[in-house]
Amino acid sequence: MPELPEVETIKRELQKAIVHKKIxxxxxxxxxxxKEPGSSRFKNGLRKATITRILxxxxxxxxxxxxxxxxxxxxxxxGQLVYPGSGAASRVSFxxxxxxxxxxxxxxxxxxxRLVNSWxxxxxxxxxxxxxxxxxxxxxxxxxxxxxxxxxxxxxxxRCIAGVGNLYAAEALFKARIRPSRVAASxxxxxxxxxxxxxxSIMKQAIKHRGSSIDQYVTVSGKRGNYAHFHKVYGREGKxxxxxKAAIERTVLGGRGTYFCARCQQ
DNA sequence: AATGGGACCTGCGCGC
DNA sequence: TGCGCGCAGGTCCCAT
Numbered sequence: 303m304p305e306l307p308e309v310e311t312i313k314r315e316l317q318k319a320i321v322h323k324k325i326x327x328x329x330x331x332x333x334x335x336x337k338e339p340g341s342s343r344f345k346n347g348l349r350k351a352t353i354t355r356i357l358x359x360x361x362x363x364x365x366x367x368x369x370x371x372x373x374x375x376x377x378x379x380x381g382q383l384v385y386p387g388s389g390a391a392s393r394v395s396f397x398x399x400x401x402x403x404x405x406x407x408x409x410x411x412x413x414x415x416r417l418v419n420s421w422x423x424x425x426x427x428x429x430x431x432x433x434x435x436x437x438x439x440x441x442x443x444x445x446x447x448x449x450x451x452x453x454x455x456x457x458x459x460x461r462c463i464a465g466v467g468n469l470y471a472a473e474a475l476f477k478a479r480i481r482p483s484r485v486a487a488s489x490x491x492x493x494x495x496x497x498x499x500x501x502x503s504i505m506k507q508a509i510k511h512r513g514s515s516i517d518q519y520v521t522v523s524g525k526r527g528n529y530a531h532f533h534k535v536y537g538r539e540g541k542x543x544x545x546x547k548a549a550i551e552r553t554v555l556g557g558r559g560t561y562f563c564a565r566c567q568q
Numbered sequence: 569a570a571t572g573g574g575a576c577c578t579g580c581g582c583g584c
Numbered sequence: 585t586g587c588g589c590g591c592a593g594g595t596c597c598c599a600t
Contacts, residue, residue, distance in 0.1 A: 308593075426595085452571095455570095460595080557572075
């Protein structure tokens with residue numbers, strides 16, 4: 303579900319909601335979503351900890367604790383953090399000293415919670431590529447050079463660039479007028495510059511609108527994201543391209559549904 | 569190195 | 585009404 307803009311939106315709301323609050327208890331309704339450590343060590347490691355800071359890297363949330371440990375939350379497809387939570391549908395609830403709680407919900411149970419001593423050493427985080435807005439055009443060009451992979455799956459490879467998923471990859475490629483099936487190394491300098499610029503501007507706009515609520519993504523406070531109103535290709539198979547009126551097409555790349563305009567994107 | 573397939577999960581909407 | 589299938593914003597693992 304959530305890509306960079308959705309996770310960033312969650313991070314910002316979470317900051318306002320729970321930073322400086324003290325955890326007094328943890329309710330585990332579904333131990334499956336806790337990948338490390340075991341339930342009791344997870345509970346004990348969180349109890350009495352105060353939340354000091356919340357960070358985002360790619361699509362992962364990092365909740366830093368006064369104990370020096372960190373809670374890593376990856377929402378994958380259907381994870382949600384809700385504050386204040388009611389406990390309904392909660393897989394794990396974090397109870398605070400103010401009597402309120404933050405619920406972790408996850409319909410498909412693909413998400414992960416981990417309590418770690420040092421988040422820098424979590425393999426997935428250590429391997430993440432740079433954030434899109436940290437990239438200079440030259441670096442971006444380097445990342446794509448020599449790569450035989452198709453550009454859309456490569457954009458979604460978290461080791462290449464962090465935070466880009468299926469939806470925003472499709473939108474960025476449309477804005478940059480590049481066909482998703484193009485081999486990355488075949489992009490000319492101008493196309494690479496267009497693509498980075500499209501990626502950054504789309505992420506920025508999407509964050510401004512709290513991300514895209516397509517199915518059931520909501521922010522921490524339960525608000526929907528409005529960026530779906532701005533989608534040009536994602537989910538628009540058979541509908542007319544806003545630029546050239548050709549029908550938007552859908553294909554599969556790297557196992558993921560891929561939407562594009564065959565006329566605008568060459 | 570890169571790609572394709574499957575796996576992990578649940579639930580929705582569709583056609584029959 | 586019921587059933588099977590395809591689909592879903594993510595990532596990992598294995599075979600080729």
